[in-house]
Amino acid sequence: MVTLHDVAARAGVSPATVSRVLRGQTVVAPATRARVMEAVEGLGYHPNIMAQGLRLGRGNQVALLISDIEQAVYASLTKHLQEALQSIGLELLLFNLDHNADRLKGLLERAPSLRLAGVVIASSDPLDLKVLKPLIDQLAAQEIQVVAVGQNLSRHGIPSVFHDDAAAARTAVAFLLQRGYGPVAYLGRTSQSAIGRERFKGYRQALADAGLEATDDLVWSWESRYRYQAGYEAFMTAIGRGVTVRGVLGASDELAIGAMAAAADRGFHIPKDIAIIGFGGIEVGEHARPALSTMSSDPRGVGAHVREVLLAAREGRKVPMRLTLDRQLVIRQSA
């Protein structure tokens, strides 16, 4: 392994000077700088990240704590986040929470010993702030920047970037109602998930706007994961109970696609008999048949904003506390 000392020896300077050239914070004579750079290139030197991190009390890694990487919106977020971080020299340490609150807590506890530059929490689950807040404060004390993605935790002093889910749900349901697709059911979590809560709120608002009410039989509150099978089963169960609907708002595209499959299996024509709108804008929705109408999301925007927060923290600037991203109604075939 080539070390700083090797570079210094080759350039005929002290290790301190090499370090100065590389960090670029201090003035170094141009001629010296040139010799050092030549040695760096010549030897193919890369600084030892561990030594750097130990010395600076700070690494260049950001932990991404994510609910479920197998959900397409999270995979997409991960991709864009990694790209955004890489552009400012940060690496991505991935932890799949699998919706496990204890894992989240454990990771937050370990963050200081990992000398993380930041922690990104991308969880759709409700967070127990009573437990988490002290841990997060501890991170703040060590200048480990925490960012929440997907849910708004800014009232707890945590910079957040999230979509306006209540507004999006309201838009989707209003669209369904206006096209004559009432009654509209809500398919998804209503309380076990912070995000689900927002979407459900928007759903009820849209109904209220139309003078309607969210009766029990219209709320297919599937308190399990946001996956295809849950959507399938929820639809089957409701239809089995004799519920009549003409529209469905799925709180995720996966749920919506599962519901579409169930509807097809029961002989319903989509959208003629039942119209369906999902949430997330995942790629497969475009190639489902019928193609899934959905409320899009903006993973690139999320990545860019997290980058901005981290950059601001690093440079000692004021960190933006919240950014609300819009979702667009993408109309395809299912509604």
Place this chain on the structure above:
Amino acid sequence: MVTLHDVAARAGVSPATVSRVLRGQTVVAPATRARVMEAVEGLGYHPNIMAQGLRLGRGNQVALLISDIEQAVYASLTKHLQEALQSIGLELLLFNLDHNADRLKGLLERAPSLRLAGVVIASSDPLDLKVLKPLIDQLAAQEIQVVAVGQNLSRHGIPSVFHDDAAAARTAVAFLLQRGYGPVAYLGRTSQSAIGRERFKGYRQALADAGLEATDDLVWSWESRYRYQAGYEAFMTAIGRGVTVRGVLGASDELAIGAMAAAADRGFHIPKDIAIIGFGGIEVGEHARPALSTMSSDPRGVGAHVREVLLAAREGRKVPMRLTLDRQLVIRQSA
């Protein structure tokens, strides 16, 4: 931050002793051990990963170099790999290659300075071993274990875990032929991807088994990403040229689903007019309508094997050079 010294002070021993207790390699008097452990618990001590890594010349992180995290099979692999690594105290550093060969090269070059415990290469792209081999040898010299996932690089001395893609493709095509779904087209990469090459080989073998030939019009060699849109366009293009097929083997489930959408849009009934089989066993295939028949994959098996390789390397045992995983034909509705 609680350090080793704090623990030592509280337990009334030297830092060296605390370290010995924690590492568990040396004998420590039971009474001393107990006092140390009490102090560790009491202070909530976690060792500084950077200091440990610097001292040991080795971190506990494994880099996952992955083609495209947005492809569901890769997201799934990532999940299982992270879980497997975590079970042996390793962390996952994620790098999305985006099919970029230069990024792969750059990452391999940086691996030593990151003091990685291992590097997992999960790429579907053809690797330029002339360029990569020297870099990988350099990693070996520093005891950074490299593992290839998805393609067989064992002939280059790189431990590999992969599916038997040629056999799987052969099975799928034989099934199609036997059910009377010939002629069968191959949809996917044939040369630009190591994995595609294997699948294409199996396709040709199955045709040869039946005394058939892979004529040009049957090979929809879409040398772009393994995504839905590519499958859609390839199907449309072929049909537009007047090609007649009754079966399609998609080299990925995404390609297959894209082709199904195109077939549906052109008024073909699946599987009556055209039967389709995909590759990967991704979750959405089960809830597509018609549900996608596919050759499954085994991400859990991959994760477990990578773990085993890393464990063997760590313990100085002989590292298994290759493991071939089988794919199962999952028959649903599309074939």
Place this chain on the structure above:
DNA sequence: CTGAAAGCGCTTACAG
């Protein structure tokens, strides 16, 4: 503008 020195928090060979 540059060098010598101290120290980040660990681990382990060396003594005892």
Place this chain on the structure above:
DNA sequence: CTGAAAGCGCTTACAG
């Protein structure tokens, strides 16, 4: 069984 000491590879305050 345990402690003192050296050193992993960096960075930066301190001198000059």
